[in-house]
Amino acid sequence: MGRRSDHSREELRELILQEGHRQLAQVGFARFSAREVAKRIGYSIGTIYNVFGSYDALLLALNGRTLDIWLAFLEERLAGREERRLDAAIEAYFDFALGERHAWTALYDFRLPEGVLPSDSYREKVAAITEVIVREIAAVLPPDVREEAPALARSLLASVHGHCFFALNGTFAMLGEDDPVGAAKARVADALARFGGG
Amino acid sequence: MGRRSDHSREELRELILQEGHRQLAQVGFARFSAREVAKRIGYSIGTIYNVFGSYDALLLALNGRTLDIWLAFLEERLAGREERRLDAAIEAYFDFALGERHAWTALYDFRLPEGVLPSDSYREKVAAITEVIVREIAAVLPPDVREEAPALARSLLASVHGHCFFALNGTFAMLGEDDPVGAAKARVADALARFGGG
DNA sequence: CGAGTGATCTGAACGCCGTCCCATTCCATC
DNA sequence: GATGGAATGGGACGGCGTTCAGATCACTCG
Known part of the structure; x- marks a missing residue:
């Protein structure tokens, strides 16, 4: 009152x-x-x-907080690391999703009504995480194809996401896959090999 | 009454x-x-x-129906096709998800309570779709690595899924990616190249 | 100091939801 | 006909997101 x-x-x-x-x-x-x-x-x-x-705005803010934590987690895992930084990033992806299972899942379970776009600040948070990966990809790419880093990073993020998603939602368990992280790393390595990177 | x-x-x-x-x-x-x-x-x-x-059982049955339709869709797209069958399968993945947007999304939005497993019949439907991809992968793999087909199929399914998911949920739009299908095809090609297939 | 203003906060009300369960209804059998 | 059992309806329950009128308090200003 x-x-x-x-x-x-x-x-x-x-x-x-x-x-x-x-x-x-x-x-x-x-x-x-x-x-x-x-x-x-x-x-x-x-x-x-x-x-x-509104409820939607609250959830967007909560998911934004999850993204903040995720970015910090990723950066901490990479800090000071000299070798195999991309592998470390992939492991961080899985570890965060597993450790913050519910919060991470909510990032994708919650969807705005059709046609409604998330706020700029939310988009920036997603972009910030992506940017970390872009940098790591660029670092292992031969100089002459470094311009491909952003597109490749988006695509590899999607690949790793798919593996992580299937690991968490039980699809991989259903199909008998018992090393999702290894599979994700292998696919990233395959892509880098095409560009002569790694 | x-x-x-x-x-x-x-x-x-x-x-x-x-x-x-x-x-x-x-x-x-x-x-x-x-x-x-x-x-x-x-x-x-x-x-x-x-x-x-229960509500959960109803939704599981509905998702099962979606899987049935999806499998039929995939098989129809591949029927009679001689070349580039894997590309056709990837296109079918995206086309189905886009065309049956809500039903496809529900496959992943709906989650059983923790610890509860889907019925055998549901698992069989998922396995049936996977099996189609296993066959297609096996067909383009060199004979000496054909035993890798199931694991590779699971992994590539996850990769394609990630691309499709990001395409539908707006993540790719946020990041400026405008050719999700092309990116997915490229990642699959990368993986096959490693095995000397394609 | 006291009255008035306006920001803040509550909680009842609304129309949904999934779930439960029992009275009612009808079919089949005898 | 009578009866037993299966199918059905729908009210009741507790919970949800959402709204908003009214209650309450911190201020401001005379």
């Missing part, structure tokens, strides 16, 4: 995002509930709508 | 699956509702639970 001002708007936003991400990671996208988040932080459901405007 | 016997149990099952698949294809997984399906076929929600037992 009524104004409380226990927290500033920014604090509230942060509070919701923290508890929301905790919930999302714990119960997964399908069982995630904005009401439950409100309950846990001791505010009413209305407050969440005051701050985020 | 009460027993009607307008349809046999099998007819009812088929009725629900038909209308359910129509709904799923029309509104997508997120907006799909068993109640709505019941309403449209002129039965009550209870009847759907009599026939399928």
Whole structure:
């Protein structure tokens, strides 16, 4: 009832995002509930709508947070590493997805209504992760084909994503595949071999 | 109210699956509702639970139907084709996903509760689609590495899936990729080149 | 200091959902 | 006919996202 001002708007936003991400990671996208988040932080459901405007906006913000964590995770794994950096990046992809299973899955389970585009800031986060891979690809590509790095990075990201996705959703288990990471690395190596890189 | 016997149990099952698949294809997984399906076929929600037992079982059956249609689509695209059969299969993958956008997406959006495995019949359908690809891969592989076909097929399926997924969910659009099919074909070609196939 | 203003917050209400379950209805059998 | 059992309907339940009128409090300004 009524104004409380226990927290500033920014604090509230942060509070919701923290508890929301905790919930999302714990119960997964399908069982995630904005009401439950409100309950846990001791505010009413209305407050969440005051701050985020809609369920979709909240989820976009939560997925954005996942992307932030993912980028940091990836960079930490690469930091100081001299050799086999691309393999390390692939391992990081899988390790993050496995470790943050629910949050990672939510990135792809949640979809905006058709025609609605994610915000620029969300796109930038996706681009930032991609950019890391572009750099790593460029570094192992022969200089004369280095311009191919962005397109190749997108494509290899998709390949690795497919392997990771099948590993997590049980498709690979169904098909008897027991080394998804190895398979993903092999496909990346195949692509680099074509360009004389690696 | 009460027993009607307008349809046999099998007819009812088929009725629900038909209308359910129509709904799923029309509104997508997120907006799909068993109640709505019941309403449209002129039965009550209870009847759907009599026939399928749960929402999850219904969705598994609907996804099974999608897999059936997909397999038929794939086989038709390959039938009578002499050259570039693998490219045709990749195109079929994308064309099916694009054409049956919602139904295809539902295959991956819907997830059983953790620990619950899909039925054998569902697994067989997935395996049947995979088997088509295994055959095509085996056909273009040098005889001495033909035993690699199943593992390679799983991996390439994952790669193509990743490209298709990113094409449909907007990731590729975000990253400026405008030829997902071409990229997928290139990655498959890269892998075959390693084995001296193609 | 006190009244008025406006931002903030609550929670009931709405129309959905999946799920459960029992009263009702009808068919088949005797 | 009567009856037993299978099929069906649909209300009830708890939960969801969403909305919004009303309650409440921190301010501002006279």
